[in-house]
Amino acid sequence: MPAEPAVPAAEAAEGRDAAARALAGEFGCQGRGPTVGTGGMAASSHPAVSRIGVDVLEAGGNAVDAALAMAAASWLALPGQCGIGGDAFVLLRRPDGTVTAFGGSGFGPDGGDPGFYRERGLDAVPLEGPLAVAVPGAVAALAALHADAASWGLPRLWEPAARMAERGLPCTYKTRDDVVERRAALSRDPGTAAVYLPGGAPPRVGAPLRQPELAATLRRVAADPASFYTGETAERAVSSLAGAGAPFSGGEWAATGEALVxxxxxxxxxxxxxxxxxxxxxxxxxxxxxxxxxxxxxxxxxxxxxxxxxxxxxxxxxxxxxxxxxxxxxxxxxxxxxxxxxxxxxxxxxxxxxxxxxxxxxxxDGDTTSMVVVDGDGTAVSLIHSLAFTFGARVSVPGTGIVLNNRLGRGAYLIDGHPNEVRPRRRPLHxxxxxxxxxxxxxxxxxxxxxxxxxxxxxxxxxxxxxxxxxxxxxxxxxxxxxxxxxxxxxxxxxxxxxxxxxxxxxxxxxxxxxxxxxxxxxxxxxxxxxxxxxxxxxxxxxxxxxxxxxxxxxxxxxxx
The missing domain is CATH 3.60.20 (Glutamine Phosphoribosylpyrophosphate, subunit 1, domain 1)
Structure with a gap:
């Protein structure tokens, strides 16, 4: 019996792709097609965040400018999923085709060796509270990205988020659900309780979540990102955490200010x-x-x-x-x-x-959010940031509006000799x-x-x-x-x-x-x-x-x- 003729690779691929598209209808994932653009595009998990990215592109900013503005806006729009007190990682593709990675991931406390936790009767790093916190790395990564390829100043890019914080972005169903599920933990911290449990109850959907202290922090850090790690903001954070029993020295904050590029x-x-x-x-x-x-x-x-x-x-x-x-x-x-x-x-x-x-x-448990931006010159940004779990460690830095992450508790092991064992100046796996x-x-x-x-x-x-x-x-x-x-x-x-x-x-x-x-x-x-x-x-x-x-x-x- 003669062999069947071989199907050309291109024809086989076309048939395979057509079959996949047909099957998509069965899976319920064929509906409205993709958004189309020619001069740029932004995508995120919240319409207001995507809108800010497009506004920047339409005003002449590049994809890096748009991504930086979107990142700050998402701290207000998706507060359980990300924040200035979290971490961030970015890939940047430039018009010449080169690709660079930017990492913002922080250290745990200088005094947080394995013995510190074991002496307190713990068999794992806590998932909530001051002992769960790693130094936030997001500001370091975003500042390095800005210095590399932005065309607008950071104060200009973060001002829309600061105004959002002052007047209050309407609470979404997602944020209200996050608050309801973590109500007990949020109520224990005065800063998170004031914002997310006004009057002692979760906010109504559509109610503005006003954060004037965070607005001031955004403007201060935009003007001088290094101040987040060595200035007034860092001093407040270290003092607050140390006073609550976390053995931070301040040195680990200064070290985290150097982004991974x-x-x-x-x-x-x-x-x-x-x-x-x-x-x-x-x-x-x-x-x-x-x-x-x-x-x-x-x-x-x-x-x-x-x-x-x-x-x-x-x-x-x-x-x-x-x-x-x-x-x-x-x-x-x-x-x-x-x-x-x-x-x-x-x-x-x-x-x-x-x-x-x-x-x-x-x-x-856990929450994160991400975004992608491409401009008309071919610059592309993939950015992801997080507080680790929803609302992170569920503790804030007094007077700043900063909610801190629980990346140390989520990412570091308390397993003797493991390369991811909790250690001072060792970033936990992400x-x-x-x-x-x-x-x-x-x-x-x-x-x-x-x-x-x-x-x-x-x-x-x-x-x-x-x-x-x-x-x-x-x-x-x-x-x-x-x-x-x-x-x-x-x-x-x-x-x-x-x-x-x-x-x-x-x-x-x-x-x-x-x-x-x-x-x-x-x-x-x-x-x-x-x-x-x-x-x-x-x-x-x-x-x-x-x-x-x-x-x-x-x-x-x-x-x-």
Whole structure:
């Protein structure tokens, strides 16, 4: 019997992509298409934040200017998810094609060695209160980004946020729900209680949340970002935390003021280049999953049980590798991305040998937000920032309006000898990461990110596959059903059994097939996985920008014509 003629690669890819687009209707992620723009675009998880970014672009600012204004605005619009007291990471792609990473991640207290916590009868760094706090790194990262590529002054860029704080941005359903769920903790801190529990009760939706102290802080820090780490603001923070029992000296604040600036991590996937943020972020984990799945997922039907099984195995392996030997100060992760290591890991996955789950589990709490901006000159910014858990440590710095993060409690281990063990002047491992994709010629193809704790590196890998393996548009990619391996590698909730959490839109047949492949499938609501992905893509034929914001939150992508 004669062999069937080979199908040309381009024709096969076209047929595969058409099948994926048709299947998107079954999954409920085909609806309004992506936003289109030609002169720039901004996408975030809150309409007011996206609007400010577009306002800056329309007034002649570049993508960096827009991102900096959006970041400050989101501290008011999404106060449970981010704040000036948190951390931030950024990827910047310049018009010449070069890509730089900016990291803002802080140290714990100089007196916070393992013995400090054990002497107090603790078996983990607390998740709430003064002992959970790491020095905020966001201001350092954003100031370094501003110095590198902004065209407007920081006071001008942060003034809209300062005015928002003075007059009060209307409370959203999201913020009210966050306040209701954390009411007890917020009520214990005078600063958070005054803003988020006026009169002792959660604010009504639409009620203005006025923060005059934060407005003054924004203007002071915009005028002199270094003052956040060595001036009056730092002194107030250190005094307050030390008075509450956290052993900060002030030296760790000054040290955090030096941002982490350098080259992005990269790998090849489907013939293009993926860029990611370096440690202490887990950006290398997304690259590892890409290397393990390159050429595999493209040959499987989109979101089939076999494809989900493969992607979940790669994610599980990445988390196990992270917990086994990674810390913010070592290069263990580099050995995991070598050709030999990737080949060995691919062989394990091909043979159906699932890795054991990491010991710590994905946290039951957490919040982050992110944004992407592209301007007409090809400058692109992917920015993500967070307080770690919702409202962070749920403590504020008196007289400043600053709510502090709980990144130390969330990220650092109290495990003897582990490279991520809590130590003075050791940054804890992070969940935040940001990515973008360039073509062989260095041209921008995609820029994106998503919040979601340990879900981030998994969902970002899924977004990458939707875009590159199956040729889907941003709107379909961000709305696609999500799946999440549990546990991940955050520091809390030890020893939970492995699960595969899937949105119900995957469908009963696929979920049953995943169970038959050995997964303990836990079905979530149709849109309940979490996250709030943002993507802007460049149409290869027209050069137009196509953008979308995740329907799981209230965001929007807005274009400039």
């Amino acid at each position: 350098g080259d992005a991590l990269t790998c090849a996937y489907q013939g293009v280049t993926v860029h990611q943020t370096p440690p202490p972020t887990p950006g290398w984990m997304m690259l590892q999953q890409a290397l393990l799945n390159d050429g595999v997922l493209a040959g499987l039907p989109w979101l089939s049980a076999e494809a989900v099984h493969r992607a979940a195995g790669a994610a599980r392996l990445a988390f196990a590798d992270r917990f086994a030997g990674c810390g913010s100060e070592n290069d263990h992760w580099k050995s995991l991305l070598t050709a030999d290591a990737v080949a060995a890991a691919r062989a394990r996955l091909d043979a159906g040998d699932p890795p054991a789950p990491a010991t710590p589990a994905v946290p039951v 969940t935040l990461n940001a990515w973008l994709v360039t073509g062989r010629d260095g041209a921008l193809r995609h820029v994106g990110n998503t919040p979601g704790g340990d879900g981030q590196v998994q969902w970002n890998a899924q977004l990458l596959s939707h875009l590159l393996d199956h040729g889907l548009d941003p709107a379909t990619a961000v709305a696609a059903p999500r799946f999440t391996v549990h546990p991940g590698s955050d520091a809390d909730v030890i020893g939970q059994p492995p699960e595969l959490r899937c949105e119900s839109r995957l469908g009963r047949a696929r979920l049953d097939a995943l169970r038959a492949l050995g997964h303990d499938v836990r079905v979530q609501g149709p849109w309940a996985a979490g996250g709030s992905a943002q993507i802007i893509s460049v149409d290869a034929d027209t050069g137009a920008l196509l953008g979308a914001s995740d329907p799981r939150q209230d965001g929007v992508a807005l274009g400039v014509q």
